[in-house]
Amino acid sequence: MQADELIRKVVAFADDHGAGGDPFPVGAGGMTLVRQRRPTLIYPIVYQPIFCLVLQGEKQTYLGSNTVRFGAMQSLIVGLDLPAQARVVRASQAEPYVALAIPLDMALIRELAPELDRPGKTSMAARAVASGRADAAIVDAMRRLFELAEMPEAGKVLLPLILREIHYWLLTAEHGAILRQISEQDSHAARIAKVIAGIRWDIAASLRVDDLAGEAGMSVSAFHAHFKDITGTSPLQFQKQLRLMEARRLLQAEKLSVSRAAFQVGYESATQFSREYARHFGLPPRADKANEPAQAAF
Numbered sequence: 001m002q003a004d005e006l007i008r009k010v011v012a013f014a015d016d017h018g019a020g021g022d023p024f025p026v027g028a029g030g031m032t033l034v035r036q037r038r039p040t041l042i043y044p045i046v047y048q049p050i051f052c053l054v055l056q057g058e059k060q061t062y063l064g065s066n067t068v069r070f071g072a073m074q075s076l077i078v079g080l081d082l083p084a085q086a087r088v089v090r091a092s093q094a095e096p097y098v099a100l101a102i103p104l105d106m107a108l109i110r111e112l113a114p115e116l117d118r119p120g121k122t123s124m125a126a127r128a129v130a131s132g133r134a135d136a137a138i139v140d141a142m143r144r145l146f147e148l149a150e151m152p153e154a155g156k157v158l159l160p161l162i163l164r165e166i167h168y169w170l171l172t173a174e175h176g177a178i179l180r181q182i183s184e185q186d187s188h189a190a191r192i193a194k195v196i197a198g199i200r201w202d203i204a205a206s207l208r209v210d211d212l213a214g215e216a217g218m219s220v221s222a223f224h225a226h227f228k229d230i231t232g233t234s235p236l237q238f239q240k241q242l243r244l245m246e247a248r249r250l251l252q253a254e255k256l257s258v259s260r261a262a263f264q265v266g267y268e269s270a271t272q273f274s275r276e277y278a279r280h281f282g283l284p285p286r287a288d289k290a291n292e293p294a295q296a297a298f
Contacts, residue, residue: 035097077170
């Protein structure tokens, strides 16, 4: 009954505020909601650390050869910044895809992790994106956070407490392995996260896998294996996807020319850029430039 009531309230909020397929701000804690009334085609996305609670419908996310499925009363944990592809696979006018999400506070994760009895112990591998069952405790905490949007005075006191509670439940969830391992300073996941932050900081920089492996304190073969296991792709493919996503934003949102966008994200050849752009997005950059910039839907 608790879940049914939350779905009813979220759908009513979406109706009242015209929320749709793009993330719509709810208010408290950076919470956003998505309501999608029909299945979608596969679309590219750059995830940031986020927690998503699916209330209704089903979605799939693709990371290289890995597919992550998450449906009603399941949750998605994304522990790293990374490019991916996604699509809504179950949605209709009668029962749309409905999901709530909040950004993850990685500083809070690191603060809470030492309070766990055995941080980093799990039967699941640490993957950057993982899904699992949403138990009653996390659903109830998300319900209370959602309801704070209409209680601003209470929110001044309760918001940090509820966010702390949610982050605790995510750390203890079986599919929260990536959060537990990132919080361990010298874990493989923490070292890969540090490398990813460097790639994100300057996506136009030329990369050498030897240098990245050295930064992570691993051999080249170990680094490549751990990077792909966590992110689903290789370091160079990871950077290329980030470059193409940023170039698309520059083209559509900032209206840069194709050659300037290509140069700004690190391409030396506009021809190579156009070829890889068309392969990734299905349209050449000049044609895609006229489209509306897409928001990152969870």
